[in-house]
Amino acid sequence: MDILKIGILGIVGVLLAVPLKMHKAEYSLFISMAVCICIFVYIISKIEIIYNYVNSLQTLLPIDEEYLEMILKMLGITYVSEFSVNLCKDAGYGAIAGQIEMFAKISILVISMPVLMSFVNMIGEFL
């Protein structure tokens, strides 16, 4: 049922932004930003549900807390960079979008480095 609301919200936003794009381009960007924020509010409620399930799963399977946190951090970085990259691309500035995307990839790599190191150390112990 929610998906109907999201779809209609998106279409209404686009229908409002298109006539404004001819005369004033900045307002179409504002409208697309507002629609993104509205949809994100719905996304947050879904993410809360998933987070609760993962926590309850935690009690059954002893997953390390820091790995869970790392996954959440990566999820956050990807979502923020996705949000800003798409907005920049909508406005027509692909170069800036590319830089943001590059920064996001590098920061995710930096976050995943400790896991790699602990993995290599574990292998070293076996041999």
Place this chain on the structure above:
Amino acid sequence: MSVNLIFKIAAVGILVTVLSQVLKHSGREEHAFLISLAGLMIVLFWIIPYIYDLFETMKSLFVL
């Protein structure tokens, strides 16, 4: 809460466009520019808190 934000922004956009067209055709270029600047400021004041809230919830939710 935020759905009527979209309609408010659209209303300001259309109003500013119409006003600037009218002012442009009646020869007052600088007024048209001032009107569009004022519209921009209004929409910015509306949308900045939402963006701030967005990134605050991101920070708290994803433990960034």
